[in-house]
Amino acid sequence: MSLKISGISKSFPPGGVKACDDVSLQLKCGTITAIVGENGAGKSTLMNILCGTVTPDSGHFSTESAPVVPGRPAGSAEAGIGMVHQHPMRSSSLTVLENVILGYEPRTGIFLTDRAEARKKVMAIQEEYGIELDLKSPCSELNSLQIQNMELLHLLYMNRKILIFDEPTASLTEMGAEHLFARLKRLREEGKTIIFISHKLKEVFQICDEIAVMRKGKILIHKAADELKPEEVAALMMGRREDINFPERKRPEGRKHGKRLYRLQGVGYRKSESRFLRNINLNIGEGEILGITGIRENGLELLEDIMAGMVHPHEGKLHFNGRDVSRSGPAELRRMGISYVPADRLNRGISRDSSIAENLILLNYKRMHKMGILIPSSIKKWTKEIQSTYSIDGEPQQPIRHLSGGNIQKVILSRELEEKPDLIIISEPSWGLDFNSRNRLHRELDRTAGRGTAILLISSDIDEILSLSDRIAVLYNGAIVLEKERTDLNRTQIGRAMLGLETGR
Amino acid sequence: MKDKNRLFGRFAGTLITLFAVFLTAVIFLLIFSKDKGDSLYYFFAGPFLNSLSIGNMLNSFSLLTFSGLAITVAFRADVFNLGGEGQIYIGGLFATALLLRYPELSGGGGIFLATVAAATAGGLLAGISGWLKARWNVDELISSFLLSGGMIHVADYLVTGPMSDRSSYLLMTGTISEAFHLSHLMPPSNLNISFFGALAAVAAMTFFLYYTKQGYELRICGMNREFAHYGGLNTKVYTILPMFLSGAIMGLAGSSAVLGVHHSTIKGFYSGIGWNGIAVALIAGTNPLAVIPSALVFAYLNQAASTAMIKADFPFELGGLIQAVVFLLISSKILAEKTELLFTFIRGKRGAGK
Numbered sequence: 045m046s047l048k049i050s051g052i053s054k055s056f057p058p059g060g061v062k063a064c065d066d067v068s069l070q071l072k073c074g075t076i077t078a079i080v081g082e083n084g085a086g087k088s089t090l091m092n093i094l095c096g097t098v099t100p101d102s103g104h105f106s107t108e109s110a111p112v113v114p115g116r117p118a119g120s121a122e123a124g125i126g127m128v129h130q131h132p133m134r135s136s137s138l139t140v141l142e143n144v145i146l147g148y149e150p151r152t153g154i155f156l157t158d159r160a161e162a163r164k165k166v167m168a169i170q171e172e173y174g175i176e177l178d179l180k181s182p183c184s185e186l187n188s189l190q191i192q193n194m195e196l197l198h199l200l201y202m203n204r205k206i207l208i209f210d211e212p213t214a215s216l217t218e219m220g221a222e223h224l225f226a227r228l229k230r231l232r233e234e235g236k237t238i239i240f241i242s243h244k245l246k247e248v249f250q251i252c253d254e255i256a257v258m259r260k261g262k263i264l265i266h267k268a269a270d271e272l273k274p275e276e277v278a279a280l281m282m283g284r285r286e287d288i289n290f291p292e293r294k295r296p297e298g299r300k301h302g303k304r305l306y307r308l309q310g311v312g313y314r315k316s317e318s319r320f321l322r323n324i325n326l327n328i329g330e331g332e333i334l335g336i337t338g339i340r341e342n343g344l345e346l347l348e349d350i351m352a353g354m355v356h357p358h359e360g361k362l363h364f365n366g367r368d369v370s371r372s373g374p375a376e377l378r379r380m381g382i383s384y385v386p387a388d389r390l391n392r393g394i395s396r397d398s399s400i401a402e403n404l405i406l407l408n409y410k411r412m413h414k415m416g417i418l419i420p421s422s423i424k425k426w427t428k429e430i431q432s433t434y435s436i437d438g439e440p441q442q443p444i445r446h447l448s449g450g451n452i453q454k455v456i457l458s459r460e461l462e463e464k465p466d467l468i469i470i471s472e473p474s475w476g477l478d479f480n481s482r483n484r485l486h487r488e489l490d491r492t493a494g495r496g497t498a499i500l501l502i503s504s505d506i507d508e509i510l511s512l513s514d515r516i517a518v519l520y521n522g523a524i525v526l527e528k529e530r531t532d533l534n535r536t537q538i539g540r541a542m543l544g545l546e547t548g549r
Numbered sequence: 550m551k552d553k554n555r556l557f558g559r560f561a562g563t564l565i566t567l568f569a570v571f572l573t574a575v576i577f578l579l580i581f582s583k584d585k586g587d588s589l590y591y592f593f594a595g596p597f598l599n600s601l602s603i604g605n606m607l608n609s610f611s612l613l614t615f616s617g618l619a620i621t622v623a624f625r626a627d628v629f630n631l632g633g634e635g636q637i638y639i640g641g642l643f644a645t646a647l648l649l650r651y652p653e654l655s656g657g658g659g660i661f662l663a664t665v666a667a668a669t670a671g672g673l674l675a676g677i678s679g680w681l682k683a684r685w686n687v688d689e690l691i692s693s694f695l696l697s698g699g700m701i702h703v704a705d706y707l708v709t710g711p712m713s714d715r716s717s718y719l720l721m722t723g724t725i726s727e728a729f730h731l732s733h734l735m736p737p738s739n740l741n742i743s744f745f746g747a748l749a750a751v752a753a754m755t756f757f758l759y760y761t762k763q764g765y766e767l768r769i770c771g772m773n774r775e776f777a778h779y780g781g782l783n784t785k786v787y788t789i790l791p792m793f794l795s796g797a798i799m800g801l802a803g804s805s806a807v808l809g810v811h812h813s814t815i816k817g818f819y820s821g822i823g824w825n826g827i828a829v830a831l832i833a834g835t836n837p838l839a840v841i842p843s844a845l846v847f848a849y850l851n852q853a854a855s856t857a858m859i860k861a862d863f864p865f866e867l868g869g870l871i872q873a874v875v876f877l878l879i880s881s882k883i884l885a886e887k888t889e890l891l892f893t894f895i896r897g898k899r900g901a902g903k
């Protein structure tokens with residue numbers, strides 16, 4: 045069954061950023077169409093609209109037989125649209141069979157489930173598509189590949205014709221991915237319409253017939269895969285901007301940096317089959333900004349947690365100022381002069397229900413007491429000073445959750461900078477910031493590095509990495525695939541390395 | 550604007566709850582009482598009719614202030630102490646045991662030592678749960694409840710067995726020497742100087758939480774433990790310390806009941822103080838100063854029920870029933886939060902409609 049999408053638009057919040065901007069697409073049956081794009085390009089929104097969980101502001105979509113009423117999951121289900129989620133939702137106390145037939149159980153009598161009948165039906169589908177799964181085992185025992193299979197089985201059981209796979213390989217090993225691809229080909233032969241969401245270009249070219257590139261809510265191109273080159277698609281995904289100059293940068297290029305301050309030696313960590321780091325070697329000197337980039341879920345978060353002492357590496361060593369800090373927690377690292385601005389600002393970086401003052405004095409209160417007593421007036425005075433230095437809005441006693449994202453980031457950053465650290469670990473600093481706050485933040489970081497502070501900048505935003513870093517390292521699949529001086533790199537090379545298409549150290 | 554809404558929602562929730570409690574009491578009263586006028590009169594005015602009622606109400610207020618404050622401290626650090634009853638019992642028992650063992654102590658010194666012993670005993674009992682949580686991540690809610698449940702039986706055995714007063718017909722330990730009795734403020738009522746102790750405890754706890762370094766650390770740990778860890782605070786300490794403090798204040802409730810009212814440990818004297826402390830703390834909403842009005846309302850309800858019971862034909866069970874309703878309504882304090890949510894929701898709907 046083919047699917048026709050015409051003129052779909054959706055803004056978050058109403059009237060705000062356009063997640064989908066007049067999207068039109070024609071999807072043929074018996075084809076695998078890839079929709080690729082960076083995080084936040086609007087892919088998920090579009091898919092949620094197709095599944096009926098998000099109502100579009102305007103536009104409509106229809107199958108051959110009939111138009112689909114948007115915004116109703118039941119409507120999308122009737123039209124035969126189904127999605128295999130990236131993080132599948134399931135009831136883990138039920139068995140595989142119960143999950144597969146959930147909501148569409150064959151009945152005997154009024155409310156009893158005909159298990160024998162259900163089992164027969166599901167086994168027939170399993171045989172047809174070669175999906176091996178023990179129907180009796182409880183869901184909690186399945187690995188990610190098996191869970192995916194179960195979701196697929198669920199969709200096939202309900203006879204869905206248009207199947208959406210949302211980053212299906214994100215949690216799979218290479219073997220698992222091969223299995224999946226074989227299955228996708230099989231489904232294509234059956235005449236199913238398949239939408240494949242991914243930002244891994246290699247696999248997209250390996251298995252898809254058509255490719256649509258999305259950026260900032262728009263479909264930029266939709267062509268057959270053999271008419272396109274990976275480089276071309278990568279450039280479209282990232283957005284081609286040749287005129288990158290560095291307006292914020294005040295520090296001289298290619299300057300010699302001070303003594304080596306912080307070093308990672310063969311650091312490895314294993315969180316799960318698909319989330320790991322291996323053999324990470326990095327070092328950073330005084331006054332240097334080392335930019336570490338990569339597409340999310342390639343190990344950036346793990347590296348952030350390890351460097352900040354929130355988790356300890358399974359192998360390898362971390363050295364700071366010649367001391368082994370592999371086993372040090374945040375408290376010890378802070379005492380040694382390391383500051384940390386986390387990516388998860390709202391849960392880790394602040395205490396949302398506490399006041400601005402209480403959030404600001406987190407690192408400083410130990411110096412502000414007199415015999416264990418904190419004087420409210422001196423806290424208030426100090427807070428006001430910081431607020432005016434860094435132009436942070438709000439009254440000291442106001443809960444911090446009332447502040448905007450940009451102001452919250454300033455609270456965190458000022459708190460960390462006031463410690464006069466030797467090293468700052470800062471992750472995704474401009475997430476959720478508007479253009480101006482972002483520029484201000486970049487200027488501040490530039491100035492800080494100019495004063496001799498080492499900055500470890502972890503960011504999945506290429507522009508940010510390019511405009512601030514002295515040296516750039518790219519993480520792909522848990523390892524560093526590229527590490528060079530910024531002046532020796534360009535945007536395309538970094539983009540290709542992020543996708544695992546280029547290496548070099 | 551949003552802030553106002555929230556404040557209003559919270560306040561409204563509490564008021565609605567209290568109103569519902571009184572309404573239930575009145576409805577039950579009208580159904581079950583034959584002499585409706587008298588019952589109503591004694592229920593509402595009874596606690597203020599004479600110094601005995603007023604004094605007893607204020608005494609129950611001081612005990613509830615202790616237990617409410619104990620729960621509030623735990624709440625502040627985002628831990629839960631369900632073992633109040635056992636901690637009160639053990640605290641009272643330790644105070645009694647100490648004074649029975651050393652009757653030659655001077656009055657003031659004995660009272661001081663007994664109070665310290667009670668606080669330490671209660672604190673250690675609760676502190677074990679905190680330590681288990683910090684060490685092995687054992688749920689402190691369950692462990693404090695079970696530990697205290699177990700200790701209640703141990704204490705029961707001691708009170709009715711080895712420590713029992715053979716000359717008394719009651720299940721109680723021997724009586725402490727008169728030198729150690731807390732002076733009464735409004736005889737013949739039970740009100741004694743531990744009333745000021747309770748107020749002082751609230752003041753001290755408020756000062757500790759809002760004006761000291763450790764208080765700040767405790768509150769930050771309670772607000773967001775990951776943030777506290779990230780900031781370099783020792784989060785484990787602030788699992789154990791608030792549990793210890795909570796248990797210690799429960800112990801104070803025990804010693805003040807023993808030294809001020811019973812002058813011995815009676816089997817089951819803790820009943821009602823421990824659990825009601827949770828309700829008091831829930832109304833107070835983690836604010837130690839708010840424990841005072843909250844405990845006052847509770848004490849009033851208790852006294853109202855008992856006066857109406859004695860003076861009119863208010864059925865005995867009704868007192869328990871009213872407490873049950875209070876507990877039910879307050880544990881659904883979600884009501885307060887939901888009110889706010891509901892307002893925003895309705896407003897959002899209306900906005901979308903336009």
